[in-house]
Amino acid sequence: MQSSNTSQIPSPFLGTIMEVCIVTPSAKHTMDGLLKLGIGPFQVFSFNSDTVPTQQYRGGLGSFELKVCFAKQGALTFEIMQPISGPSLMAEYLEKSGGNEGIQHVAFDLGNVPMAERQARMKARGFDVAMEGRWKGRRGECHFCFFDTEGSTGTVFESIEFSKDWEDPECLWYPAPPGQDAGVEHGLKK
Template identity: 25%
Template sequence: MIPATIAGPVKQVALVVRDLDASVRVWTEQLGVGPWTAYELGPGVLQDMTYLGEPAEFSIRHALAWTDTVQFELVQPLGGPSIWADHLAEHGEGLHHLGVYVDDHAAAVEKVLAAGYRPLQSARGFGATGDGAFAYFATDHPLAAVLELIEAPSVRREPAFVYPPPTTEKSTE
C-alpha cells in the first residue's frame, strides 16, 4: 500500500514504446490524445542516476500529454541499463508504470522505502534549472505495478519536439 502521507492521486499512466515518433502519431490519430511534448534525457542532463540501487548512466526519449487530469507518458529507452529496456525485452511494448506527483521527493522516497518498496531506478535534474526528480519502485504487493514518484521541475527544458506541431494561423483581416 502506498503510504497515505504521499498518496496523492495517480496523475500519470506510462507506457514503454520502441518508436516514440510513431507512437505519438498513433496516440494522436487513433485516440485523440495530444499534443505531445517530447524530451531527451540522459547523461549531461540527468544527475545521480541509479539502476537497481547502483550508479548507472541511461538515456531515454519520452513524450508527455494531458487528457483532463491524467498525464500520459510514452518512454523509448535509448541506452544504458534501465527498467524501460528491461520491460521491452521481457514483455514488449505496453503499460509500464503509474506516476504520483509529490512536493517533497526525498521525504516521499524515504516513506515508500520504509513501507518496503524496492528501488528500481532514479535520477534528478531534468528541469531547465537543474531541479526535478523521479524514482521508480517495485510494488510486488498488491498493486502489481511499478510506482513512480515525480517531483516536477519548476521550469521544463526546451522540448525536442511537439506533436502535432503548433500551427501558426495568419489573419485574413
C-alpha cells in the same frame, strides 16, 4: 469480495495519479496511435547524462538514455518512454514483454510530501528505490523516483517532485506545437 482482516490494511498515502507511462520500442509509433485518440501533441525530450546528470539504477550509478514524450490530457499526463541505451526499468520491461509496448508505470504525487519522506514511506512498506534521476529544466530540476513495486502490483509506481522554480527545458514537439499545423515538419515528423 469481503475480507475479515480490513483492520490490517495500511492507510492510503499514494495521493493523486499524475501520469500513466507507456514504454515502447518506437515512440513515434506510440505517439501516432495516441494522436488518433486525440491525445497530443507531445513534448519530446532526451534523458541522458547531460539532461539527467544524476542517475541511479538498482542501487548503483545509472547510465541510461531514454526518449521521453509527454502529452497533457486534462489533469493527467500521458508519458511515452523509449529506451535508447544503458540498463533501465524501461529496457527491462521491453525485454520481459518480448519487445511489445504497454503500460509500464503510473506516477503518484504522494500528497506532495518531500521526496525523502516519500522514499521512507515506500521503504517502510517494503518497496525500495529501483531507479531515479534528477532531470535539469531550463530552471530548477525534477526528481523522479521509480519504486520496486512490480512484483507486488504488476506494475511500477513512480513519484515525481518538481522544484518550485521548475521551467520545462527546450523540446521538440510532435507532430507540431500546440496551435500549429501538424503537417509542418517539427523535428520528428518524416
